[in-house]
Amino acid sequence: MFSLTPEAAESRLPVARRTLERLRQVPELAPRYRDSQDIRTLDDIAALPPLLKDDLNAALAHLRPRAENGATWLFQSGGSTGAPKLGHAPTGFYMAGVHAHWQPLDRDDVFVNAWGAGRMWGAHFLAAALADLSGCQVIALGSVTKDEYAEWLAFFAAREVTAIGGTPSVLGLWFARARAAGLELPDLRKVLWLGEAWQPQLEEDMAAVAPEARRWGMFGSTETWVVGTNTPHCPADTFHTLPHQLVHVGEDRLLDFTALDPEMLNPVLRYRTGDAGRLVECPCGRPGRALRVLGRRDSVVQVRGLGLHVDEVIARAERETGVSRAQVVISETGGRAGSVEVLLLTAPGATVDAERLRKELLTETFTLSTAFQHDPENFRVRPVADLIGNDRTGKTSGLVVLEER
Ligand SMILES: [Zn+2]
Numbered sequence: 426m427f428s429l430t431p432e433a434a435e436s437r438l439p440v441a442r443r444t445l446e447r448l449r450q451v452p453e454l455a456p457r458y459r460d461s462q463d464i465r466t467l468d469d470i471a472a473l474p475p476l477l478k479d480d481l482n483a484a485l486a487h488l489r490p491r492a493e494n495g496a497t498w499l500f501q502s503g504g505s506t507g508a509p510k511l512g513h514a515p516t517g518f519y520m521a522g523v524h525a526h527w528q529p530l531d532r533d534d535v536f537v538n539a540w541g542a543g544r545m546w547g548a549h550f551l552a553a554a555l556a557d558l559s560g561c562q563v564i565a566l567g568s569v570t571k572d573e574y575a576e577w578l579a580f581f582a583a584r585e586v587t588a589i590g591g592t593p594s595v596l597g598l599w600f601a602r603a604r605a606a607g608l609e610l611p612d613l614r615k616v617l618w619l620g621e622a623w624q625p626q627l628e629e630d631m632a633a634v635a636p637e638a639r640r641w642g643m644f645g646s647t648e649t650w651v652v653g654t655n656t657p658h659c660p661a662d663t664f665h666t667l668p669h670q671l672v673h674v675g676e677d678r679l680l681d682f683t684a685l686d687p688e689m690l691n692p693v694l695r696y697r698t699g700d701a702g703r704l705v706e707c708p709c710g711r712p713g714r715a716l717r718v719l720g721r722r723d724s725v726v727q728v729r730g731l732g733l734h735v736d737e738v739i740a741r742a743e744r745e746t747g748v749s750r751a752q753v754v755i756s757e758t759g760g761r762a763g764s765v766e767v768l769l770l771t772a773p774g775a776t777v778d779a780e781r782l783r784k785e786l787l788t789e790t791f792t793l794s795t796a797f798q799h800d801p802e803n804f805r806v807r808p809v810a811d812l813i814g815n816d817r818t819g820k821t822s823g824l825v826v827l828e829e830r
Contacts, residue, residue: 429467441470448476451484454484471673473695481696482511485691492690497690499511500546501545514650519688522669524558524559527665536563536586537566540552540567540591540592541568544817545817548619548818551650552617574599575602581610587613590616592619594819597750610638613638615639618640619651649691650689652682653665655707665711666715674703680716681696702719703717727762742769747772749770749772751769752822754766755827765796770808777808783804783806
């Protein structure tokens with residue numbers, strides 16, 4: 426099933442046809458497209474082999490795309506859960522197409538751009554392009570260190586900041602720290618987010634710090650750029666896809682993406698990010714098919730030859746009273762898991778019985794009890810003050826794999 430009707434997609438199919446021609450020029454990929462039909466209908470797209478991250482990297486290395494107008498920006502994706510890969514974008518980051526359908530900011534807004542800037546991460550610049558189109562006041566903040574929060578929060582209140590944007594992990598830090606310090610942001614109305622799923626703890630802290638604030642989400646990736654957006658009237662996991670982004674729901678609800686924007690530099694044609702989803706009617710009442718994102722399908726990792734469902738372990742730990750977020754950390758030596766740790770970020774003042782949770786996880790999870798049968802001490806559960814974050818992107822992944830020497 427596709428996010429667009431055949432009628433809505435028809436006039437944009439030449440873009441997909443050109444992408445197929447480009448991919449056929451890539452020596453590593455040419456053989457797999459040899460028997461593919463030319464793209465005349467959506468069904469022809471569904472019949473193509475899916476493109477994975479490594480394929481896209483091979484294609485970009487060969488094609489070296491260039492923007493028609495303005496500069497070609499190079500960004501890096503991955504790094505949280507996989508090896509870094511490159512992605513390209515022209516000046517403007519396709520945000521004019523997003524702004525035409527989604528305007529969370531307006532001229533009267535004072536917007537704090539709290540996505541990390543630099544280090545080849547795209548979100549800060551993409552948000553800056555949106556702010557430019559909105560004509561608002563921009564405070565280009567980027568990431569800050571721990572001891573800077575209080576001072577910046579006071580500055581936001583004094584400047585009557587009305588909007589802030591970042592990854593949910595970074596926003597979570599801002600609101601948790603403001604709440605713990607008893608600070609309020611009475612003028613804040615809009616919280617823009619992109620890069621991770623929305624977090625329930627963030628919702629709670631936001632309500633305490635800025636009761637008038639509402640969330641405005643974007644969904645996408647460094648390869649596809651923004652695929653869909655939502656408003657405070659939509660569920661946090663449901664996004665309205667843009668007309669130049671074709672989303673296909675395939676087997677096992679795996680999503681693949683096809684860019685239908687003629688300016689698109691990355692050859693995105695049935696590109697799979699590992700995300701799963703469904704096409705639904707959004708409760709906000711906006712007509713057309715919306716995309717409900719169900720999380721990633723690649724959350725199963727190998728621990729000593731057995732598959733561990735990381736999302737299930739995290740969900741179990743996060744059901745525990747006092748735990749606001751959990752993270753699984755696997756320490757490997759030469760590709761073998763030496764230990765598995767579940768880190769628990771606890772709510773201020775809460776105490777968690779980590780040892781009881783550890784025993785329960787061990788008994789309930791076949792992979793853990795079997796893998797650590799002879800050395801159960803190498804499976805640990807530990808409350809922490811901070812989870813392990815990615816300094817570059819400000820994301821906090823549910824799974825971290827540490828390579829030990
Ligand atoms: Zn909606």
